[in-house]
Amino acid sequence: MQIYLPIAEVSVNAFLLLGLGGIVGILSGMFGVGGGFLMTPLLFFIGIPPAVAVATEANQIVASSFSGVLAHFKRKTVDLKMGTVLLVGGLVGSALGILLFNYLRALGQVDLLVKLCYVVFLGIIGGLMFIESLNAIRKSKKPGAKVTRRRHNWVHNLPLKMKFRVSGLYISVIPPLVVGVLVGVLAAIMGVGGGFIMVPAMIYLLGMPTKVVVGTSLFQIIFVTAFTTMLHATTNYTVDVVLAVLLLVGGVVGAQIGTRIGVKLKAEQLRILLAILVLAVCGKLAFDLLVQPSELYSLGMDGHA
Amino acid sequence: MIRLIVLLMVLAIPAKAETIVLGLSHDRVSITATFEGSEILIFGAVKRDAPMPDTGDLGVIITVAGPAVPVTVRRKDRRLGIWVNTDNVEVSAAPTFYAVATSSPMNEILRDVEDLRYRVTIPRAIRSVGALVSDSETFTEALIRIRADQDLYQILEEAVDVEQDTLFRTSIALPANLTEGDYVARILLTRDGRVIDEYTANIPVYKVGLERWLFNLAHENAFLYGLMSLSIAIAAGWLASAAFSLLRR
Numbered sequence: 001m002q003i004y005l006p007i008a009e010v011s012v013n014a015f016l017l018l019g020l021g022g023i024v025g026i027l028s029g030m031f032g033v034g035g036g037f038l039m040t041p042l043l044f045f046i047g048i049p050p051a052v053a054v055a056t057e058a059n060q061i062v063a064s065s066f067s068g069v070l071a072h073f074k075r076k077t078v079d080l081k082m083g084t085v086l087l088v089g090g091l092v093g094s095a096l097g098i099l100l101f102n103y104l105r106a107l108g109q110v111d112l113l114v115k116l117c118y119v120v121f122l123g124i125i126g127g128l129m130f131i132e133s134l135n136a137i138r139k140s141k142k143p144g145a146k147v148t149r150r151r152h153n154w155v156h157n158l159p160l161k162m163k164f165r166v167s168g169l170y171i172s173v174i175p176p177l178v179v180g181v182l183v184g185v186l187a188a189i190m191g192v193g194g195g196f197i198m199v200p201a202m203i204y205l206l207g208m209p210t211k212v213v214v215g216t217s218l219f220q221i222i223f224v225t226a227f228t229t230m231l232h233a234t235t236n237y238t239v240d241v242v243l244a245v246l247l248l249v250g251g252v253v254g255a256q257i258g259t260r261i262g263v264k265l266k267a268e269q270l271r272i273l274l275a276i277l278v279l280a281v282c283g284k285l286a287f288d289l290l291v292q293p294s295e296l297y298s299l300g301m302d303g304h305a
Numbered sequence: 306m307i308r309l310i311v312l313l314m315v316l317a318i319p320a321k322a323e324t325i326v327l328g329l330s331h332d333r334v335s336i337t338a339t340f341e342g343s344e345i346l347i348f349g350a351v352k353r354d355a356p357m358p359d360t361g362d363l364g365v366i367i368t369v370a371g372p373a374v375p376v377t378v379r380r381k382d383r384r385l386g387i388w389v390n391t392d393n394v395e396v397s398a399a400p401t402f403y404a405v406a407t408s409s410p411m412n413e414i415l416r417d418v419e420d421l422r423y424r425v426t427i428p429r430a431i432r433s434v435g436a437l438v439s440d441s442e443t444f445t446e447a448l449i450r451i452r453a454d455q456d457l458y459q460i461l462e463e464a465v466d467v468e469q470d471t472l473f474r475t476s477i478a479l480p481a482n483l484t485e486g487d488y489v490a491r492i493l494l495t496r497d498g499r500v501i502d503e504y505t506a507n508i509p510v511y512k513v514g515l516e517r518w519l520f521n522l523a524h525e526n527a528f529l530y531g532l533m534s535l536s537i538a539i540a541a542g543w544l545a546s547a548a549f550s551l552l553r554r
Contacts, residue, residue: 002340002341002481003338003339004337004339004340004481004516006338006512006515006516006517006519007519007520007523009482010481010482011340011341011342011481011482059534059535059538060538062535062538063537063539063545065542066539066542066543066546067541067542067543067545067546067549068542068546070542070543070546071546071549071550108379108390108393109389109390111390112387112389112390116387226535226538229531229535229538230531230532230535233523233528233531234527234528234531237523237524239523239534241519241523241530241533241534241537242338242519244534244537244538245537245541248537248538248541249541252541252545252548255545256548256552289388290387290388291388292383292388293388295447295450296380296447297378297381297444297448297450297451298379298381298451299376299377299378299379299451299452300376300377300378300379300393
């Protein structure tokens with residue numbers, strides 16, 4: 001069944017969108033990631049204008065992270081104070097990201113920016129995850145290997161210290177603010193929540209305990225993506241609510257199935273699968289940038305990047 | 306109403322020996338949520354005050370054009386190993402949709418001079434001025450090629466059926482990826498390659514119902530629209546979470 005999307009102004013098969021939402025939902029349920037980094041490139045591939053894909057995906061992430069954070073609130077695994085600091089940085093970053101996005105859109109380079117961001121970040125994260133989980137699998141075969149203890153690094157020597165009771169940390173607010181800004185910029189440009197960057201940053205850079213990391217990042221992501229959605233909606237008019245609803249329905253159902261599959265797999269296997277998936281998306285995008293495209297020309301109209 | 310106008314036109318220009326009387330299967334196209342494109346049947350007749358002249362062949366050309374808007378055509382080039390947009394040409398006005406159907410091959414029923422004057426063929430319908438790049442024609446060609454691939458530009462030679470040099474009909478398929486606006490159907494009657502009569506009719510193509518409402522809201526009340534999108538997202542997220550915990554019990 002074809003559905004005409006009022007903002008994207010393209011006609012797309014509704015079942016294709018439900019299916020995409022479902023598949024990404026399954027993966028996000030399995031791996032505990034938002035799935036924005038997978039969904040946005042998939043939307044590019046099926047012909048949704050990139051500007052609409054990015055803005056609409058931000059809206060969809062609000063839904064999936066809201067659903068996720070409720071569970072974490074029940075388990076009391078959200079550090080509200082840390083979340084707020086990350087959020088302040090995130091809002092600033094998101095505003096900067098939109099400015100950059102609109103500037104490059106006027107230049108006709110927004111596609112390139114979005115795709116380059118994807119290739120670079122997916123490449124780095126996917127590569128690191130792949131190596132790390134390979135090592136973890138190798139170590140698990142040789143029992144006795146110890147987990148490295150939390151180090152005291154340069155992060156702990158910065159001024160403006162603050163107590164974060166839930167995380168059990170006494171650190172400067174500068175690093176969380178910077179992490180927040182970075183994630184905000186990425187959320188605006190890439191149409192992702194940024195969890196896949198924030199989570200490692202919180203664990204390795206800020207030294208937060210793993211159990212509060214996911215809930216806190218979800219808490220921050222809701223507000224940053226909500227803010228991004230509003231900015232895209234009011235400056236570019238590119239949020240397509242029909243597209244968002246179709247993706248949501250598929251995503252919600254998929255996430256339920258995914259969580260059940262996820263329980264049956266081992267953590268290392270899950271991480272290596274996720275790493276392969278991330279690298280595959282990255283590879284496809286990089287391939288498109290490196291190989292001569294069959295059509296060298298592209299059209300730009302007002303309202304379509 | 307249309308018939309009245311036709312009648313008035315016929316009466317106003319008595320000097321013309323042959324004039325067009327036109328009918329359309331749709332006088333408007335509505336883009337709804339399930340819009341899958343539309344087919345417009347254009348038919349009519351040649352009205353004659355005098356017996357048919359026997360000099361030259363009769364030709365019928367039917368064009369349907371969407372609103373003309375500026376387009377930026379960008380070309381990719383290799384920079385530092387990756388393909389990036391480099392040169393671009395601003396085409397000042399190109400129709401978002403353009404179909405041209407003829408009764409015989411174009412070069413047999415329309416002279417170049419007349420094409421230039423009436424802007425009939427696709428390259429003539431595109432207005433491109435002030436290009437800074439030397440090979441700006443390749444950009445216009447690219448524009449035509451890309452739009453033709455999406456069925457937005459159609460050349461339908463010999464697609465107009467003409468019966469007894471009087472009745473003519475054709476159908477034009479509008480694809481689903483239409484831009485809204487006032488579309489113009491134009492019928493040109495030619496004899497010996499010269500245009501002897503021209504007739505135009507408007508076909509409004511607009512979103513209706515929910516599509517219209519959402520589009521207007523998004524553009525005129527962007528803040529409200531943003532809030533609405535967010536509340537839908539929050540509600541869906543909450544529902545999902547509630548359903549999850551129900552299932553777990």
